[in-house]
Amino acid sequence: MRQTELKKILKEVYGHDDFRFDQLAIIESVLDKKDTIAIMPTGGGKSVCYQVPALYSKGVTIVVSPLISLMEDQVRNLSENGIASCYLNSEQSYEQKQEAKQMLLSGEVKIVYISPEGLLSAGSLGFLQELDISLIAIDEAHCVSQWGHEFRNDYRRLGELKETFPSASFLALTATADHKTRVDIARQLKMQNENMFVSSFDRPNITYEIHEREDELKQLDAFIKDKHQYDTGIVYCLSRKKVERITDELKKLGHDAYAYHAGMSSAQKKKTQKKFNMHENVIVVATIAFGMGIDRPDVRFVAHLDLPKSIEAYYQETGRAGRDGEKSSAWMVYGLQDTMKLSMMIESSEASEEYKKIAKFKLDAMLSLCETSSCRRQYLLSYFEQKSEACNNCDTCLYPVEKVDATVDAQKLLSSIFRTGQSFGAGHVIDVLRGSKNNKVLQKGHDKLSVYGIGSDKDKKYWSSLLRQLLSESFVQINNWEYRSLGLNEKSKILLTKQDNFFMRKQKVVVPKKTMKNISESHEHGELFEKLRTLRMEIAKEHQVPPYIIFGDKTLHDMCQILPRDKSEFLLVSGVGQSKLERYGDEFLNEIRLYLD
Numbered sequence: 282m283r284q285t286e287l288k289k290i291l292k293e294v295y296g297h298d299d300f301r302f303d304q305l306a307i308i309e310s311v312l313d314k315k316d317t318i319a320i321m322p323t324g325g326g327k328s329v330c331y332q333v334p335a336l337y338s339k340g341v342t343i344v345v346s347p348l349i350s351l352m353e354d355q356v357r358n359l360s361e362n363g364i365a366s367c368y369l370n371s372e373q374s375y376e377q378k379q380e381a382k383q384m385l386l387s388g389e390v391k392i393v394y395i396s397p398e399g400l401l402s403a404g405s406l407g408f409l410q411e412l413d414i415s416l417i418a419i420d421e422a423h424c425v426s427q428w429g430h431e432f433r434n435d436y437r438r439l440g441e442l443k444e445t446f447p448s449a450s451f452l453a454l455t456a457t458a459d460h461k462t463r464v465d466i467a468r469q470l471k472m473q474n475e476n477m478f479v480s481s482f483d484r485p486n487i488t489y490e491i492h493e494r495e496d497e498l499k500q501l502d503a504f505i506k507d508k509h510q511y512d513t514g515i516v517y518c519l520s521r522k523k524v525e526r527i528t529d530e531l532k533k534l535g536h537d538a539y540a541y542h543a544g545m546s547s548a549q550k551k552k553t554q555k556k557f558n559m560h561e562n563v564i565v566v567a568t569i570a571f572g573m574g575i576d577r578p579d580v581r582f583v584a585h586l587d588l589p590k591s592i593e594a595y596y597q598e599t600g601r602a603g604r605d606g607e608k609s610s611a612w613m614v615y616g617l618q619d620t621m622k623l624s625m626m627i628e629s630s631e632a633s634e635e636y637k638k639i640a641k642f643k644l645d646a647m648l649s650l651c652e653t654s655s656c657r658r659q660y661l662l663s664y665f666e667q668k669s670e671a672c673n674n675c676d677t678c679l680y681p682v683e684k685v686d687a688t689v690d691a692q693k694l695l696s697s698i699f700r701t702g703q704s705f706g707a708g709h710v711i712d713v714l715r716g717s718k719n720n721k722v723l724q725k726g727h728d729k730l731s732v733y734g735i736g737s738d739k740d741k742k743y744w745s746s747l748l749r750q751l752l753s754e755s756f757v758q759i760n761n762w763e764y765r766s767l768g769l770n771e772k773s774k775i776l777l778t779k780q781d782n783f784f785m786r787k788q789k790v791v792v793p794k795k796t797m798k799n800i801s802e803s804h805e806h807g808e809l810f811e812k813l814r815t816l817r818m819e820i821a822k823e824h825q826v827p828p829y830i831i832f833g834d835k836t837l838h839d840m841c842q843i844l845p846r847d848k849s850e851f852l853l854v855s856g857v858g859q860s861k862l863e864r865y866g867d868e869f870l871n872e873i874r875l876y877l878d
């Protein structure tokens with residue numbers, strides 16, 4: 282009975298035929314007044330988990346959300362689906378706040394978005410207590426935990442809410458949380474006997490690719506032109522300077538690229554954000570400052586030119602691709618300098634030793650993902666404690682890595698580290714191995730060592746790669762983080778005394794091409810898809826909203842597949858509810874009719 286009604290809401294408001302993942306179970310848990318934690322991958326549909334109970338129940342639902350731009354997006358999305366909602370935040374004028382409060386008091390709206398600091402400010406808290414609050418949903422809930430990778434101070438006090446609103450249900454939502462973080466979320470929010478729902482972390486529509494850095498710009502350009510010529514994507518870089526350089530270079534190569542980083546003026550940032558939201562075929566080059574506000578579901582690729590600092594960060598950043606479920610790519614290049622740079626940043630930070638230890642552990646795991654010769658997805662999922670089979674949709678599955686016995690070379694490298702006194706970095710150790718005549722080598726008298734020149738048969742690239750793989754499997758350690766000097770450990774001794782062999786990835790010679798189909802190939806009406814996309818853009822411009830607010834790519838593809846001829850058939854299209862049928866049905870049906878005739 283209740284389930285039928287919930288399903289009816291899902292269809293009428295959102296146009297979805299069925300709940301997916303644990304949506305229904307989560308909604309029922311919330312309606313049964315249980316404390317609930319929902320862990321669902323990005324794009325899994327977390328909003329439905331609190332919006333449907335909000336629409337079903339009496340009373341008001343508070344959604345705690347960290348970012349103003351996200352709130353605005355959500356409110357706009359709901360309004361397109363014919364549901365009134367509002368937000369309370371620091372950027373509103375006094376009058377706007379009063380107006381929102383009035384709508385809440387009159388019962389006109391049932392969902393209010395509010396930031397954590399806004400929620401806990403005395404003024405709002407007093408006001409909200411006057412309302413009948415049925416549900417408090419906390420989005421991005423990993424921010425309450427220090428174990429989460431994005432701890433936010435303003436989330437810490439959310440635990441006080443349980444006392445303030447004793448009769449409300451509590452729902453914590455997040456896309457990334459390992460076991461420790463999950464337990465901590467429950468504790469911080471003072472939940473009791475909570476129901477925990479962990480949906481699969483797998484994002485099957487994302488193809489993972491990780492390559493060694495050679496010429497990153499050339500590699501990136503080739504990747505985009507090869508697979509995502511007409512798509513929108515994000516390119517992440519570590520530093521602001523690099524963001525600006527890469528943006529310029531991409532422009533020169535003919536891409537429509539825009540920069541985004543925290544050092545830009547807010548007007549500049551807004552401009553980039555707007556381009557990204559409102560246009561097709563745009564590339565935003567950014568630091569991680571470009572993140573939480575992104576709600577665009579049809580981002581077709583996320584590229585990393587620098588290594589993220591943890592698997593959680595990598596998963597979250599790449600998760601911004603393909604939220605609509607359509608084929609997308611997560612692509613990255615990495616090199617040894619990345620690990621060094623990040624290690625240095627951790628080491629030189631003011632953080633506690635405990636924190637540094639966690640941070641290094643997380644970085645090591647990230648590096649192992651890069652160096653693994655087995656399925657990348659399998660490694661990612663196992664990091665989140667989820668078992669899976671090899672995926673056949675990542676570079677290592679599609680182009681298996683060949684391994685070669687590199688024990689002898691590994692021994693040469695270890696000896697060079699040992700003979701030079703375990704106090705030099707990678708560059709010098711390799712120079713000695715290759716018999717370089719540079720000043721440093723000669724000054725130190727390292728041209729007299731027995732290891733001098735014993736590795737001159739291989740190039741620098743080979744030795745760096747071998748060293749990186751030895752580091753990733755802890756056959757070498759960093760002795761001094763400041764000078765990045767290398768040293769030996771127990772494991773190195775095992776190799777040196779030939780008690781173990783070392784196999785390394787064979788260098789790839791050819792870069793794989795065309796690993797994925799263009800998404801419009803899933804039906805035979807690519808031409809219609811383009812027409813619908815143009816129509817969507819025109820309507821979006823007219824209404825001054827992003828195209829995806831009108832309809833997502835998935836919905837357009839579904840139209841191409843179903844080819845609806847009238848309104849009742851149009852309702853069959855996934856993502857079409859009553860409200861959107863009335864608003865846009867005629868125009869899209871007309872376009873389809875023209876095409877079919």
Ligand code: ADP
Binds near residue numbers: 297
């Ligand atoms: P997130 O979990 O990242 O917050 P959203 O709530 O923004 O995800 O939803 C992501 C996309 O999935 C949206 O386009 C939404 O319309 C779609 N979606 C959510 N639930 C369903 C469902 N049951 N069936 C089909 N699509 C759904």
Ligand code: ZN
Binds near residue numbers: 676678
């Ligand atoms: Zn795989």
